Amino acid sequence: MTDLTEKERPAADTAGSFAELLRIERLDENTFRGRCHAGAPMRAFGGQVAAQALTAAGHTIGDDRDVHSLHSYFLLPGDPSRPIRYEVDRVRQGMSYATRRVTAVQGGEAIFTLSASFKRPEPAADRHREMPALPGPEELPDALAGWDAEARAALTRTGGFGSLDLRFVPPDAPDVPPAVPGMPQQFVWLRTASPLPAGDRLLHVCALTYLSDLTLASTAGLHVQPNFFQRTEPPRLIMASLDHAMWFHRPFRADEWLLFAQRSPSSSDGRGLSLGEFYDRDGRLVASAVQEALIRDRAPRAH
Numbered sequence: 001m002t003d004l005t006e007k008e009r010p011a012a013d014t015a016g017s018f019a020e021l022l023r024i025e026r027l028d029e030n031t032f033r034g035r036c037h038a039g040a041p042m043r044a045f046g047g048q049v050a051a052q053a054l055t056a057a058g059h060t061i062g063d064d065r066d067v068h069s070l071h072s073y074f075l076l077p078g079d080p081s082r083p084i085r086y087e088v089d090r091v092r093q094g095m096s097y098a099t100r101r102v103t104a105v106q107g108g109e110a111i112f113t114l115s116a117s118f119k120r121p122e123p124a125a126d127r128h129r130e131m132p133a134l135p136g137p138e139e140l141p142d143a144l145a146g147w148d149a150e151a152r153a154a155l156t157r158t159g160g161f162g163s164l165d166l167r168f169v170p171p172d173a174p175d176v177p178p179a180v181p182g183m184p185q186q187f188v189w190l191r192t193a194s195p196l197p198a199g200d201r202l203l204h205v206c207a208l209t210y211l212s213d214l215t216l217a218s219t220a221g222l223h224v225q226p227n228f229f230q231r232t233e234p235p236r237l238i239m240a241s242l243d244h245a246m247w248f249h250r251p252f253r254a255d256e257w258l259l260f261a262q263r264s265p266s267s268s269d270g271r272g273l274s275l276g277e278f279y280d281r282d283g284r285l286v287a288s289a290v291q292e293a294l295i296r297d298r299a300p301r302a303h
Contacts, residue, residue, distance in 0.1 A: 017194035018163040018255075022051050022206050024059075024086065032056040032086040036078055044078030046112075046241040047213025049104055051206040053114040056086040057100035058202040065098055065118040067205045071245045072114040078106055096120050128249065131279035133175045137189035137257045140167035143229040164214070165191045165257075166229055184222035185263040188215055196255045207254035208287060209246060212276065217241055217293035220264040220272020224297060238296040242271065245290045252278070252286035270296055 024034035034052040039045030050072055058067065078084060084106050091099040097119045104112035143166035169176060169187040179185045190211050196203055218227045221237045252258065262276040272295040278287040 017196075018192035018207060019194070019196055019203060021048055021163065021210065022055050022203065024052050024055055026059065027085075030060060030088040030090065032059065032088070033083050034086065035083050036080055038080040040240075042077075042079070043240075044080045044084070045213070046074050046078075046244070047210040049074075049078055049084065049112050050114060050213065050244060051210040052084070053086055053102040053104055053112060054116055054209050055202065055206045056088050057102050057114065057116045058118075058206070060088050060090060060100060061098055061118045065120050066201055067248055068117055068119050069245070069247045070114055070116045070209065071243075072112065073243045074112055074241045076106075076109060076111040077240070078104070078111050082106055084111070091115075096122075128285035129277070131259060131283040131285070132177055132187070132261060134169050134187055134259065135173050135175075136281075137165075137167040140169065140189065142166070143168055143188075163193050164211070165189075165193050166214070168227065168229070180263075183263050183265050184219060185261075186215065186219055186222060186227060187262070188227075188260050189257050190214070190260055191257050192255045194255070196253070198253075201251070204252065204254045205248055208248075208252070208258070208278065211254065211258075212246060212260075212278075212287075212289045213241060213244065213291070215260065216262055216274045216276050216289060216291045217272065217295070219262040219274040219276075220267045220293060221295050222264070223267070236298050238294070238298060239272075240294045242292045242294055247288045248286070249288070250284055250286045252280050252284075257281055258286065267295060270294060 024032040026032050036044035036048040036052065054067065054070055084104050087103045087105060089101040091101050097117060100116050102114045103110050167189040192207055196207060215227050215229065217239045221239060225236045259279045260276055262274055264272055264274045266273045271292055273292050276289040277285055280286050
């Protein structure tokens with residue numbers, strides 16, 4: 001991956017910034033420790049767990065390789081009040097590709113596993129799907145603009161979600177492509193709210209891993225309730241990530257606006273499958289994500 005371009009926004013101190021959410025402490029050559037904020041009451045946010053695990057894997061790889069894919073499973077809910085230990089297994093170190101496996105451990109139990117593959121860049125023909133022509137983020141309101149002060153304060157007290165910029169594209173906005181029957185969709189512009197160092201390619205990939213877990217699962221439940229960040233009432237659905245995979249196609253910056261185009265082809269058996277694609281402002285497809293999530297309806301069932 002080539003070096004990232006410089007950004008117009010001035011660089012920010014990492015203290016209190018989004019980068020701080022991904023910071024981990026190195027205990028030895030293959031072991032790291034971090035802390036994660038809550039995503040739901042008493043549950044560590046899965047996107048942050050995945051991002052910190054990928055950070056740990058990346059710290060055992062040289063600068064000549066970049067992440068090109070990850071595959072992960074959420075095994076147990078993490079406790080946001082306790083540290084998480086990340087144990088890295090150096091599975092393979094090839095000429096072009098290298099593989100790492102990370103186990104996140106808390107209280108002596110594995111709560112999350114991740115396999116990540118890294119590769120050296122190489123020249124090749126470039127082809128990708130075109131980005132849909134949608135309203136830009138400057139034309140859209142902040143995702144939390146409709147929340148009352150108490151709800152906004154409760155969300156930002158988690159210590160993480162206040163470090164984000166989110167702008168949802170209304171379903172009836174001009175040029176929004178019609179949804180395929182039986183396949184709910186949503187489009188959201190997102191980025192980190194604070195600038196990230198330009199040359200730290202691993203940090204931007206890990207930041208996007210965090211961002212990818214914010215709205216993807218909810219896409220599978222849009223036929224029942226709006227996205228969590230758009231809600232004005234207590235959520236009707238119980239949702240939790242089961243597994244998560246990503247592929248990183250081209251260089252990008254996570255502190256610049258990215259369009260996350262999401263759709264869900266299936267929801268059944270208490271599980272929902274969602275697919276997502278990230279595009280930069282130039283319309284390049286920079287990453288793809290697939291997630292299956294637990295989805296359960298709180299509403300009482302008719303007998």
